[in-house]
Amino acid sequence: RCFHMCKLPGRVMGIRLLRFTSVVIIVLLLVAGALTALLPTIKDDKLPNSRREPKTQSQSALDSFTLIMQTYNRTDLLLKLLNHYQAIPHLHKVIVVWNNIGEKTPEEMWNSLGPHPVPVVFKVQTVNRMRNRLQNFPDLETKAVLMMDDDTLVSAHDLAFAFSVWQQFPEHIVGFVPRKHISTPSGVYSYGSFELQNPGFGNGDQYSMVLIGAAFFHRGYLEDFQQQPEAVYALIDETQNCDDIAMNFLVAKHTGKPSGVFVKPVDIRNLEKDTNSGYSGMWHRAEHLLQRSYCVNKLVNIYDRMPLKYSNIMISQFGFPNYANHKNKM
Amino acid sequence: RCFHMCKLPGRVMGIRLLRFTSVVIIVLLLVAGALTALLPTIKDDKLPNSRREPKTQSQSALDSFTLIMQTYNRTDLLLKLLNHYQAIPHLHKVIVVWNNIGEKTPEEMWNSLGPHPVPVVFKVQTVNRMRNRLQNFPDLETKAVLMMDDDTLVSAHDLAFAFSVWQQFPEHIVGFVPRKHISTPSGVYSYGSFELQNPGFGNGDQYSMVLIGAAFFHRGYLEDFQQQPEAVYALIDETQNCDDIAMNFLVAKHTGKPSGVFVKPVDIRNLEKDTNSGYSGMWHRAEHLLQRSYCVNKLVNIYDRMPLKYSNIMISQFGFPNYANHKNKM
Secondary structure (H helix, E strand, O other): OHHHHHOOOHHHHHHHHHHHHHHHHHHHHHHHHHHHHHOOOOOOOOOHHHOOOOOOOOOOOOOOEEEEEEEOOOHHHHHHHHHHHOOOOOEEEEEEEEOOOOOOOOHHHHHHOOOOOOOEEEEEOOOOOHHHHHOOOOOOOOOEEEEEOOOEEEOHHHHHHHHHHHHHOOOOEEEOOEEEEEEOOOOOEEEEOOOOOOOOOOOOOOEOEEOOOEEEEEOHHHHHHOOOOHHHHHHHHHHOOOHHHHHHHHHHHHHOOOOEEEEOOOOEEEOHHHOOOOOOOHHHOOOHHHHHHHHHHHHHHHHOOOOOOOEOEEEEEOOOOOOOOOOOOO | OHHHHHOOOHHHHHHHHHHHHHHHHHHHHHHHHHHHHHOOOOOOOOOHHHOOOOOOOOOOOOOOEEEEEEEOOOHHHHHHHHHHHOOOOOEEEEEEEEOOOOOOOOHHHHHHOOOOOOOEEEEEOOOOOHHHHHOOOOOOOOOEEEEEOOOEEEOHHHHHHHHHHHHHOOOOEEEOOEEEEEEOOOOOEEEEOOOOOOOOOOOOOOEOEEOOOEEEEEOHHHHHHOOOOHHHHHHHHHHOOOHHHHHHHHHHHHHOOOOEEEEOOOOEEEOHHHOOOOOOOHHHOOOHHHHHHHHHHHHHHHHOOOOOOOEOEEEEEOOOOOOOOOOOOO
């Protein structure tokens, strides 16, 4: 190569060569610079999901979740909670299921008090149904759904941690409120919490459901819910209750495992008493718990099996809030 | 059909018919009875693994575990612990790794004090090495190994629960003692527990190792351990330390996930002070922790990467020991 070039008159060749090699060197430096910038930093030991990222619309479908909150007759609580939840890390969007039939949503007021960290969509309903929140909303862009009752406040720390747990157990309902069913010798099931006898496996208690009023689950289960027997919808509509029990049946059937993973909340609050509406939740109705036992048995009839399975796994956050919360006298 | 039969003389035909139909009916009843007996009882809601079963040699390889306990110069503690551990539910066999070179094992005395719930095998070693306990013992018949230090007492309740957790996370080291490494700006790693700064992911602490001196893990990892670079064995032999750190590197490399799952123990005790031998554990040596930081960095060199990953999942048993241990002010 130099051969050919070397034939050119000495000085001209020299300048041309100089120019040529300079360009080559500059190009090589640029390429090297680009490659260096693209080199992955050694991050093997960092847990990618826990890093705090600025909230943007481009948060991937896997790294963020959609809050679905159904509301009836407690708009003051709704707005208080929206102010809290709109700023939760990894939140992508809020869907408010508006069960106040015929009443205007607070959308105008919401917009006038913008900007807001995330979009909030008000889905106006035509009938006040408990199962309205279980529609397969086209507004959903994330894999994960966070479903919250409109009177429940869970701290950002709890939600951030529970979301990271859901990411490790995406086929489960990962949430803060565990419940169980028990069998009785008659074959009739009963529904309850820890006050109910344990299912008899030795030590401690077991849970077989995690309530969806404070939990993360995969949006695929909303799709699945649309494919259930009519009798399930009729049951939920008849009782205005039990949509969460039905969801646990659905998930347990799908996975063949316990439907839920219980994350022990550090700071969860019921704001019912704070409402000015005078309306207190459905669970205050006298027949509420009896209805839920009724629902368990009806669902076993409808599905012709008891798919719920027990778990005794309780998950907490290592070193939080007390950095030595795992210590023992050794 | 009756046509043909009806042709026979009335009385004879009648008796034959009677006999025939009786036989048919009896056969049908027997078949129905057999079918009823074979019908599965509705057991969908029972968790098979938690049921207390009588200990027999025929406990399947999946439903039981082998305890491997290495011992040096603390035979009094060993025997105290053997009396405790021999009666743990789901225990299949005990392997005692006898590091008291040249000294007779207590096998004779053990046998004279039989019968025992499970077989105990004493593996006499020729050299007192920390990594003796990580051999791929042919005596192992179960998938799960429980490895315990010879000065650590963990309650049966804790072990039964942790074993059930291991069965749900069989590729992890499921145990009671979490530790972590941290990066420093110099690129040099340090080893420690919660007193060390957290790795900086926001709230709380993280762990990246679960020590094998009180943990369940899959026997496959003992096989894997035999395939490691010579430098790893040299490191462990040089320090008489760090075999557990090496195992965590191995597991993390294998899974690409955090190596361990931490189960918070309710009742774990260090019996060191109870020994008459005057011998206290290796971790009392002045250089112990510095050695372990040294090991982390050496292993990163040997493997040319840092495979350890962080987790902040802490698992406890729902409703045990306090049946309301999951309750919150709501």
